[in-house]
Amino acid sequence: MQEKQTLGTVVSVTKQWWLKINTKSFRKNALDGAVFPHVVKVRYEVDGKEYIKSKWIGAGLPCPVKGEEIVLFYDEKKPKKIRIER
Numbered sequence: 001m002q003e004k005q006t007l008g009t010v011v012s013v014t015k016q017w018w019l020k021i022n023t024k025s026f027r028k029n030a031l032d033g034a035v036f037p038h039v040v041k042v043r044y045e046v047d048g049k050e051y052i053k054s055k056w057i058g059a060g061l062p063c064p065v066k067g068e069e070i071v072l073f074y075d076e077k078k079p080k081k082i083r084i085e086r
Contacts, residue, residue: 003074004076005071006046007069007070008042010041011041011052012066020036021034037057040063041053042082051082071085
């Protein structure tokens with residue numbers, strides 16, 4: 001697998017409210033210490049062809065904002081397979 005990198009633009013960011021992860025063992029209310037993962041939709045171009053791909057960002061990791069340019073790593077043979085380095 002040969003990885004290359006390109007720049008992608010974040011099209012949308014959606015918080016997954018239904019998947020709550022508790023970071024505290026003792027909570028005062030339902031959302032005390034709760035973190036949520038995000039789904040990020042990214043638009044990028046490889047060899048003149050445009051792709052739009054959705055990727056999960058784990059709970060507690062820094063999440064990009066809409067319109068931000070981020071570095072993507074993609075498989076040279078299958079450009080639809082991407083990885084976001086966070």
